[in-house]
Amino acid sequence: VTARAKPARSGRRSGDSGTSEAILEAARTRFASHGYQGATIRAIAAQAGVDPALVHHFYGTKEALFAAAMRLPVIPSEALTAALTPLPAVGLGEHLVRSALTLWESNELKETFLGLFRSAVTSDQAAVMLREFIAESILGTIALVAGLRDRGSAAETDYRISLVASQMLGLALTRLVLGLPAIAGASIEELATSVGPTVERYLTGDIALPERFD
Amino acid sequence: VTARAKPARSGRRSGDSGTSEAILEAARTRFASHGYQGATIRAIAAQAGVDPALVHHFYGTKEALFAAAMRLPVIPSEALTAALTPLPAVGLGEHLVRSALTLWESNELKETFLGLFRSAVTSDQAAVMLREFIAESILGTIALVAGLRDRGSAAETDYRISLVASQMLGLALTRLVLGLPAIAGASIEELATSVGPTVERYLTGDIALPERFD
Numbered sequence: 001v002t003a004r005a006k007p008a009r010s011g012r013r014s015g016d017s018g019t020s021e022a023i024l025e026a027a028r029t030r031f032a033s034h035g036y037q038g039a040t041i042r043a044i045a046a047q048a049g050v051d052p053a054l055v056h057h058f059y060g061t062k063e064a065l066f067a068a069a070m071r072l073p074v075i076p077s078e079a080l081t082a083a084l085t086p087l088p089a090v091g092l093g094e095h096l097v098r099s100a101l102t103l104w105e106s107n108e109l110k111e112t113f114l115g116l117f118r119s120a121v122t123s124d125q126a127a128v129m130l131r132e133f134i135a136e137s138i139l140g141t142i143a144l145v146a147g148l149r150d151r152g153s154a155a156e157t158d159y160r161i162s163l164v165a166s167q168m169l170g171l172a173l174t175r176l177v178l179g180l181p182a183i184a185g186a187s188i189e190e191l192a193t194s195v196g197p198t199v200e201r202y203l204t205g206d207i208a209l210p211e212r213f214d
Numbered sequence: 215v216t217a218r219a220k221p222a223r224s225g226r227r228s229g230d231s232g233t234s235e236a237i238l239e240a241a242r243t244r245f246a247s248h249g250y251q252g253a254t255i256r257a258i259a260a261q262a263g264v265d266p267a268l269v270h271h272f273y274g275t276k277e278a279l280f281a282a283a284m285r286l287p288v289i290p291s292e293a294l295t296a297a298l299t300p301l302p303a304v305g306l307g308e309h310l311v312r313s314a315l316t317l318w319e320s321n322e323l324k325e326t327f328l329g330l331f332r333s334a335v336t337s338d339q340a341a342v343m344l345r346e347f348i349a350e351s352i353l354g355t356i357a358l359v360a361g362l363r364d365r366g367s368a369a370e371t372d373y374r375i376s377l378v379a380s381q382m383l384g385l386a387l388t389r390l391v392l393g394l395p396a397i398a399g400a401s402i403e404e405l406a407t408s409v410g411p412t413v414e415r416y417l418t419g420d421i422a423l424p425e426r427f428d
Contacts, residue, residue, distance in 0.1 A: 121335040121391055131392045155396075162388065162396035163408060169392075170384015174376065177335055178345045178383075182369075182376035186424060193422040194377060198412045208407040210400060 020058050022048045027069035032125050036066065036132035063137050070116070073108050076133075077141040084145045092146060093200025098192040100168055104176065105188070117177060139165060146203060155213050163202040171195060234272050236262045241283035246339050250280065250346035277351050284330070287322050290347075291355040298359045306360060307414025312406040314382055318390065319402070331391060353379060360417060369427045377416040385409060 026048035030039040041062055045052040059065040067075045083099040104113050119126040139161045143149055148157045171191065174180040183191070201207060240262035244253040255276055259266040273279040281289045297313040318327050333340040353375045357363055362371045385405065388394040397405070415421060 118336050121387075122332050127392055131394055134392070135394060158396045159400070159408075162394045165394060166384040166388045166397055166409070167381050167412070168384070169387050170380040170382070173335075173383050173387060174380045178341055178348070180345055180349060180376045180379060182372045183380055186373070190422075190424045194373075194416075195380070197421075198381070198415070201412070202408075207411075208404075210404045 019048075019050060019054070023050065023055055023058060023065075024069050027065050031066060031069060031129050035128045036130075036136060038132075041065070066133065066137075072112055077137050079103060079109075080138065080141050081145055084142070087145065091196065091200075092203060093198065094192045094196030096142070096146075096164070096199050096203075097168070097171070097195050098188055101171070101175075101188045101191060104172060110176070113172070114176065117172070134165065135162075148203065151204070153213060156209055159209060159213065160202050160204075160207070163207070164199050167195065167198050167202065233262075233264060233268070237264060237269055237272060237279075238283045241279050245280060245283060245343050249342045250344075250350060252346075255279070280347065280351075286326055291351050293317060293323075294352065294355050295359055298356070301359065305410065305414075306417060307412065308406045308410030310356070310360075310378070310413050310417075311382070311385070311409050312402055315385070315389075315402045315405060318386060324390070327386070328390065331386070348379065349376075362417065365418070367427060370423055373423060373427065374416050374418075374421070377421075378413050381409065381412050381416065 023044065026044045027039070030044045030047060033039075034043070039062075041055050042052050044065070045055045048055075055065065059068055063077060064075050066072075080099075080103070083103045084096065088095050103109060116130060120130040121127070135158075139158075142164065143157050143161050148160065151157075152160070171183070174183045175191075176184075186194075237258065240258045241253070244258045244261060247253075248257070253276075255269050256266050258279070259269045262269075269279065273282055277291060278289050280286075294313075294317070297317045298310070302309050317323060330344060334344040335341070349372075353372075356378065357371050357375050362374065365371075366374070385397070388397045389405075390398075400408075
């Protein structure tokens with residue numbers, strides 16, 4: 001499923017592309033000003049001067065609209081779910097590192113990923129938007145696929161999955177952005193083996209949780 | 215020791231500040247164009263039209279010149295060594311996480327750190343310069359203080375310390391730049407307890423090293 005997908009139905013009138021572009025423009029403005037969580041389909045539709053049903057018709061879910069507005073070549077939660085499944089019986093951490101690095105380094109996604117990274121680091125507004133998107137779409141998908149929500153409280157799951165994010169985004173930063181030689185020069189398989197146990201411990205291991213989670 | 219230190223000797227003539235500014239300007243240009251490793255005091259002096267001895271007189275080491283040119287409020291290896299020593303007998307990983315977060319979040323350094331982070335992520339030239347500086351000055355200092363060089367080959371030490379960097383910079387990214395709630399909302403002590411064992415394992419634990427290190 002690609003985020004650039006045009007409406008599935010055929011027989012569009014020539015006015016459709018103007019409408020869909022107006023929706024994307026309104027979405028970009030609204031996501032930037034209100035964050036990913038705060039921007040609603042209803043408000044985006046109002047800003048574009050169309051009915052909310054038309055936004056759903058053109059783009060489907062809020063995530064798919066976000067992906068289209070940000071010109072992502074895939075819908076992140078779908079690409080991530082596809083990369084992560086089937087889950088292995090053992091070695092969840094290694095699997096996650098391997099899948100994420102493979103996804104990030106695919107030709108289709110590499111530039112997009114770097115672009116999002118750059119905007120998050122340089123613009124406070126983009127940081128808020130991407131933080132909310134990462135928390136809801138990316139980390140939520142990992143928690144769901146890995147079955148974390150069944151194991152601990154919501155606060156514990158958020159803490160665990162955010163620790164995973166700290167390691168995975170740091171790996172992306174040192175490998176793809178900074179290019180630290182020892183990390184950039186290692187193979188995906190080597191990094192999966194070295195870093196996998198860290199991710200596994202954060203996901204399901206015996207880590208010291210903040211006392212306020214009790 | 216501050217990187218902004220003026221020459222220690224008194225009785226400077228009024229022409230000195232023009233000379234020191236010309237040296238800093240030459241240093242900025244040269245570090246950007248040749249990277250941290252490739253820029254030499256000799257070449258910087260030539261570009262500023264002064265004798266290399268004068269550069270040493272004004273700024274001391276290459277690292278101190280870099281710190282002054284980048285307007286860092288401290289000399290990184292010195293601040294880091296001060297933060298890390300004395301090393302504890304146990305809990306090296308926790309100690310490193312605690313020290314690094316405390317240093318990054320000090321009023322003196324927070325904005326500087328974020329500024330360097332932003333430039334590394336947005337400019338390829340800055341990324342090369344900062345990668346080399348991080349590898350030589352920051353990671354080299356950690357390896358030295360932690361006594362890593364005595365324990366394994368240079369390749370192994372570089373790999374271990376770069377894994378530490380991937381976790382620590384990812385922690386900085388998610389806490390200080392993105393502000394992921396579960397990481398930004400945790401105390402330094404909580405993060406030291408949760409992330410410390412990761413850093414400890416990377417530094418001295420039984421990790422799977424790439425086969426080419428054998």
